[in-house]
Amino acid sequence: MTTLHDLMNAPAPASAWVLARDCAETGLDPAEVRAEMRRRIGEMRASIERGLASDAKSITGMVGWNAKGLWDAPDALNAPLLRRVQAYAMAVNEENARMGRIVAAPTAGSAGTIPGALLGVADHLGLPDERLVDPMILAAGVGQAISGRMYISGAAGGCQAEIGSSAAMAAAAIVELLGGTPRAAVHAASLALMNTIGLVCDPVGGYVEVPCVSRNAFFAVHAVSAAQLALAQLESFIPPDEVVGAMASVGRLMPPELRETAEGGLAQTPTGRAVAARMEGREEEGGMTELPVV
Amino acid sequence: MGVAYTAPMSLLDMIGPVMVGPSSSHTAGACRLGLVAHHLLGEAPRRATIGLHASFAKTGRGHGTHLALVAGLLGYAPDDPRLPRAFQEAQAAGLTVEFRDVDLGDVHPNTAHIEVERETQRVTVQGSSTGGGVILVTHVQGLGVHFSGAAPTLLMRYTDAVGMIARIAATIAADGVNIAALTCTRAARGGQALVAIELDAPLSPEALAFLRRWPDADWVRLLPKLMDG
Numbered sequence: 149m150t151t152l153h154d155l156m157n158a159p160a161p162a163s164a165w166v167l168a169r170d171c172a173e174t175g176l177d178p179a180e181v182r183a184e185m186r187r188r189i190g191e192m193r194a195s196i197e198r199g200l201a202s203d204a205k206s207i208t209g210m211v212g213w214n215a216k217g218l219w220d221a222p223d224a225l226n227a228p229l230l231r232r233v234q235a236y237a238m239a240v241n242e243e244n245a246r247m248g249r250i251v252a253a254p255t256a257g258s259a260g261t262i263p264g265a266l267l268g269v270a271d272h273l274g275l276p277d278e279r280l281v282d283p284m285i286l287a288a289g290v291g292q293a294i295s296g297r298m299y300i301s302g303a304a305g306g307c308q309a310e311i312g313s314s315a316a317m318a319a320a321a322i323v324e325l326l327g328g329t330p331r332a333a334v335h336a337a338s339l340a341l342m343n344t345i346g347l348v349c350d351p352v353g354g355y356v357e358v359p360c361v362s363r364n365a366f367f368a369v370h371a372v373s374a375a376q377l378a379l380a381q382l383e384s385f386i387p388p389d390e391v392v393g394a395m396a397s398v399g400r401l402m403p404p405e406l407r408e409t410a411e412g413g414l415a416q417t418p419t420g421r422a423v424a425a426r427m428e429g430r431e432e433e434g435g436m437t438e439l440p441v442v
Numbered sequence: 443m444g445v446a447y448t449a450p451m452s453l454l455d456m457i458g459p460v461m462v463g464p465s466s467s468h469t470a471g472a473c474r475l476g477l478v479a480h481h482l483l484g485e486a487p488r489r490a491t492i493g494l495h496a497s498f499a500k501t502g503r504g505h506g507t508h509l510a511l512v513a514g515l516l517g518y519a520p521d522d523p524r525l526p527r528a529f530q531e532a533q534a535a536g537l538t539v540e541f542r543d544v545d546l547g548d549v550h551p552n553t554a555h556i557e558v559e560r561e562t563q564r565v566t567v568q569g570s571s572t573g574g575g576v577i578l579v580t581h582v583q584g585l586g587v588h589f590s591g592a593a594p595t596l597l598m599r600y601t602d603a604v605g606m607i608a609r610i611a612a613t614i615a616a617d618g619v620n621i622a623a624l625t626c627t628r629a630a631r632g633g634q635a636l637v638a639i640e641l642d643a644p645l646s647p648e649a650l651a652f653l654r655r656w657p658d659a660d661w662v663r664l665l666p667k668l669m670d671g
Contacts, residue, residue, distance in 0.1 A: 170453045175642060184454055191460050207504075244463030247506060247526045252466035254456050254574040259466075262457070284457055291456035291574075300451075301467045301573030303497040303551045309573070317456070354501030356464040407551070409500050427504070 149296040152334050152388035155289055155320075162320075162330035163282040166289030185284050188251050189277050192240065192263040195250045199239025206245035208427055211357045215239035218365075229272045230369060237264025237368035241361045254291045254300050254313050257356045261314035262287060264368030265375075266321050275325070283321035290320045290337045297389075298396035302349030302408035305399030311367045312344035312395060318371035319378070328379050336378030338388035340371055345395050348406035350413025353424040359414060451576055452592065455669060459575045461520040467552050468498065468505030471571025473525065474668050476514020478579055478591060479556045479567045481665050486516050486535055487558035493544035497551035498571075511554060512539055520575060549580070575669075579638075583661070586627040587638035591668035593622055594644040598653060599661040602628045602635040610637060610653070617649040 150169065158165035171178045203213035215238035223231050237260035244250045244259055253262040266287070270280055294300065294313050302310050316337035323333035344367070352358040384391060405412035414420050461470040480486060492511055494502055502508060506526070513528035516535060524531055532539060546553050550570035557566045568581035579589050582597055589595045596614070600606055607626060614621060620642040628635035645653075645664055654662045 166453070174452055181453060185457060188454075188457055188460060247463050249460065249521060249523070250463055251458055251460050252470060252575050253458075254451075254466070256461060256463050256466040256469065256575075259463075285453060288453040288456035292451055292453065295451045295456070295574070299550075299573045301552065301571075303467060304573060351501070351504075354504035356505065404551075408497055409551075410504075411500075 152293045156334040163286040195243045196239045199243045211361045233268035233368045234365035236268045237364040241364045245357045255310045258310040258314035260364030262318045265318035265371040283325040287317035287321040290317045297392045306402045307349040308347040315340040315367045315371040319374035322375035332378045335383045336374045338384035340374035342391045349408040350415045352420040354410040462525040465505040466575040467571045468507045469510045470520035470575035472507045472510040473514040473520045476511040479558045482565045489559045490539045491557045493555035495546040495553040499543040585636035588625040593640040595665040596639040597663045600659040
C-alpha cells in the first residue's frame with residue numbers, strides 16, 4: 149500500500165513514480181493509462197462546458213443555475229482565478245445533479261473540485277490540457293494513499309472523506325503542474341486535509357445538491373489555497389499520513405446521522421425536512437416507474 | 443462501522459469512473475452491483491428482488507440507486523446514457539423488479555442483496571458499494587466470497603472434496619493465467635462449496651468449457667472485469 153510518506157520521498161516528478169508503481173500492480177501499459185487519463189480530462193472539460201452553459205434545474209429544483217449565474221455575472225472582486233475555479237467546480241456538480249455525465253474524482257459528490265481547481269488554474273495561466281495528464285496521475289496517487297486508510301464515501305466517513313480527498317488530490321496536482329517538489333505536493337495535500345477534518349455529510353433530502361454544489365466551489369478554492377502555501381515551502385506540522393489517520397478516526401467518531409443519511413445537520417432544518425417531504429410525496433404519487441427521469 | 447478497508451483502488455478508480463450522476467457510491471457502485479448479478483446470470487433477468495440496507499435504503503432514492511441497480515441488471519455500464527431511463531427500459535425488456543428495505547446486520551452501510559431469475563436459473567448476490575464507484579461482492583449463491591470486479595473473476599460451485607482447489611488451480615495454471623486472489627467457503631463439510639478466483643487475465647473459452655464439464659461442479663461463471671483500472 150502506497151503512503152503519502154512514500155509519495156513525498158519519490159523522485160521528481162512524483163507522478164512518474166505513481167504511474168510505474170500502479171502499472172506494475174495492474175499490469176496495464178503506462179501509455180494506456182496516460183491515454184485514458186487524457187480522455188478523462190476531456191470528459192471533465194466537456195462537463196464544465198455543459199455546466200457553464202446550462203441553467204436547467206436538477207431533479208429537486210434546488211440547484212442548476214449557480215455555475216452559469218456566477219460565470220455570467222460581473223467579476224466584482226476583480227479575482228478572475230477565483231471566479232473561474234468556483235464556476236468550473238459548480239458546473240461539474242450541477243451536471244452531476246442533473247444526472248449528466250461526469251468523472252467521479254474521487255466521488256461524484258466531490259467531482260467538481262479537481263476540474264475546478266486544476267483546469268481552472270491551467271486555463272487561468274494559459275496551460276494546455278496535455279500538461280495536466282501527469283498532475284492528474286499524481287492526484288490519483290494521493291487519492292490511493294488516502295483510500296488505503298479509509299473508505300472514501302460520505303456514508304462511511306462524512307463529507308471530509310470525499311471533499312477532503314478531492315481537495316488534497318487537486319492541491320498536490322497543482323503543485324506538480326507549477327513545478328513544485330513531491331514533498332511540496334504532498335504537504336499541499338496534507339494542508340488541505342487537515343483543514344477539512346470534521347466536515348459532516350448532511351445532504352438536504354439525501355440529494356447530492358445542497359450543500360454539495362456550492363461546497364465544490366469552496367473546496368476547489370481550498371485546494372488552490374493549499375497549493376499556494378505549499379509552493380511557498382509552508383508545510384503541514386502533522387506529518388501527512390498522521391493527518392489521514394486523524395481524518396479516518398474522526399470519521400469513525402462521526403454519528404451515523406451525519407454520514408449521508410440525511411438525519412442531521414442541514415437535512416434536518418425545517419426547510420430541509422420540507423424538501424424531503426415534498427420529494428417523497430412526488431415519488432409516492434408517481435410510483436416506481438415514474439421516478440425522476442431527466 | 444467496524445469494516446476494514448480492503449478493495450484496492452487503481453489510478454483510474456480514483457479519477458473515474460466516467461459516470462452518469464449523481465453519486466459514485468449510490469449510482470455508479472449500485473450499477474456495478476447490478477452488473478455483477480447480470481453477468482452471473484449470463485443475461486438480463488426476468489424477475490429481480492433487491493434488498494437495500496441502511497444508507498442504500500435511506501438515501502437511495504435521491505441518488506438514483508434504484509435506477510442504477512436496474513440499469514446494471516440490464517447490463518448497462520455506469521456511464522450508459524440510458525441509466526436515467528432504466529425503469530422504462532426494464533419494462534420494455536420484460537424485467538420486473540421488487541425493492542425491499544432490509545437489515546443485513548453489521549455490513550457496510552451501502553449494501554444490496556440481489557436475487558435474479560430467468561427461466562430455471564436463479565442467482566443471489568450481496569455486495570457493498572465502498573466509495574468512488576468501487577464495489578466489494580461479499581456473497582454469491584448465499585456463500586461468502588470477496589472480490590471487487592476489478593479483475594476477471596472465476597466463480598465455481600462444487601461438492602466439497604479433497605483436492606478440488608488444487609484441480610481448479612492446475613487448470614488455471616495450464617491456461618497460463620495467474621491467480622491474484624482467492625476466497626473459498628462451503629456450506630458444510632462434503633456439502634456445497636464456492637470458490638471465487640480473481641485472475642490477472644480472462645480464462646480461455648477452452649479452459650472454461652473444460653471446467654464446466656466437471657460432474658462435481660454444478661455452477662461455473664467467469665465474471666468479466668467491470669472496471670477500467
